[in-house]
Amino acid sequence: MTKQEALFTYLLRLADDRLILGHRLSEWCGHGPVLEEDIALANMALDNIGHATSLLTYAAEVEDKGRNEDQLAFFRDVREYTNIKLVELPKGDFGFTIARQFLFSTFAMLHYEALKDCADPQLKGMTAKALKEYRYHHRHSKQWIIRLGDGTKESHERIQKSINDLWMYTNELFFMNEVDEVLISEKIAVNLEKLRSDWQKLVEETLKEATLEIPDYKQYMQQGGRNGIHTEHLGYLLGEMQQLPRMYPEAQW
Amino acid sequence: MIDTMPSIDQVWEFLSEVEDPEIPVLNVVEMGIVRKAYYDDNNKLWVHITPTYSGCPAMTAIEMDVRAKLFEKGFKEFQVKTDFSEIWTTDWMTHEAQRKLKEYGIAPPKAMPTNAEELGDKVIPCPWCDSLETALESEFGSTACKALFYCHSCHQPFEHFKCI
Ligand SMILES: [Zn+2]
Numbered sequence: 001m002t003k004q005e006a007l008f009t010y011l012l013r014l015a016d017d018r019l020i021l022g023h024r025l026s027e028w029c030g031h032g033p034v035l036e037e038d039i040a041l042a043n044m045a046l047d048n049i050g051h052a053t054s055l056l057t058y059a060a061e062v063e064d065k066g067r068n069e070d071q072l073a074f075f076r077d078v079r080e081y082t083n084i085k086l087v088e089l090p091k092g093d094f095g096f097t098i099a100r101q102f103l104f105s106t107f108a109m110l111h112y113e114a115l116k117d118c119a120d121p122q123l124k125g126m127t128a129k130a131l132k133e134y135r136y137h138h139r140h141s142k143q144w145i146i147r148l149g150d151g152t153k154e155s156h157e158r159i160q161k162s163i164n165d166l167w168m169y170t171n172e173l174f175f176m177n178e179v180d181e182v183l184i185s186e187k188i189a190v191n192l193e194k195l196r197s198d199w200q201k202l203v204e205e206t207l208k209e210a211t212l213e214i215p216d217y218k219q220y221m222q223q224g225g226r227n228g229i230h231t232e233h234l235g236y237l238l239g240e241m242q243q244l245p246r247m248y249p250e251a252q253w
Numbered sequence: 254m255i256d257t258m259p260s261i262d263q264v265w266e267f268l269s270e271v272e273d274p275e276i277p278v279l280n281v282v283e284m285g286i287v288r289k290a291y292y293d294d295n296n297k298l299w300v301h302i303t304p305t306y307s308g309c310p311a312m313t314a315i316e317m318d319v320r321a322k323l324f325e326k327g328f329k330e331f332q333v334k335t336d337f338s339e340i341w342t343t344d345w346m347t348h349e350a351q352r353k354l355k356e357y358g359i360a361p362p363k364a365m366p367t368n369a370e371e372l373g374d375k376v377i378p379c380p381w382c383d384s385l386e387t388a389l390e391s392e393f394g395s396t397a398c399k400a401l402f403y404c405h406s407c408h409q410p411f412e413h414f415k416c417i
Binding site: 040051132 | 304306307308309310312335337338339340341390391392393394395397401417
């Protein structure tokens, strides 16, 4: 595998996670439990989708086959999407969305901190920019985890259930293969396995503060997202997201 | 093409005429969004812009406004490039920009960039009555770059331009 192929795949992975998560967050627009949270979730959707756009623009440039960011977003099918399954699950209730935000943004923050010495200047710049935003996402979701976990009996039970339900999707955060090996040797990517203990520490600290139980790490763990094997939910999401550009491929606005 | 190319100083002046679409009292130069302007070896003008936030929805509008301004000033061939090589920070906003922000009713970012962990503990003076009796309502406001505050003295909500 060439460096170019590896970088293209790596950028797609980052972009797909963020585009799909951003889409799920955007589904809260107009449906948030209170106005401030509606706005907060829409803001975070925007951060993710905006960041995904830059990543896809750069991915298209690296691929150099005449595609652009819109073609990569709207004209790839389910099997070509490389996001982890965690981000494609339906938005659920507010607690479920917050639990996912917490698990994902904690990882994204650590990942982007680790990319501070990335040898690719464009990727380095984009991730340094987004790191500031993931710190906000992390802090926002962490506060809610504590508030809901250490809240009422019902909020406690529901946030615990969300954490439990999402747990088997978290191992994919650390997925690595040849793509990572090639880029690690180029000093562009980092060994994600090395982030695992920090991630566990941050997650466990907050769960404890929230009086929540830490689920079993040894349970069955989902996989496949990075290889295009998804849950049934992604197809419906893409159906909605891609409908307009597929019906009117040349549409401009 | 224009017969004599405007100097780079003039180009900066032209660009200062472009308003920020979300905070129209500020222009894109004093916001720190325009990073570079130069002629390349073929005398083609390049303008580099950088977003305040990754998902800043105003970015497309800003790029279009910059292009429109350059067309208006007689440029035919130029390139507007989104540049991520430097990370936008509120430090790049000029003093003048901070003053205008306050006048407009948005509490300007404090000089020291602070990380998100501290925002809740910071005292942000009310842009309307200068009271320090204010409280953070939400870290997310009407746009990605702003947080929502409430003033307990004049009982007005206000926005604060977050330091990043
Ligand atoms: Zn006041």
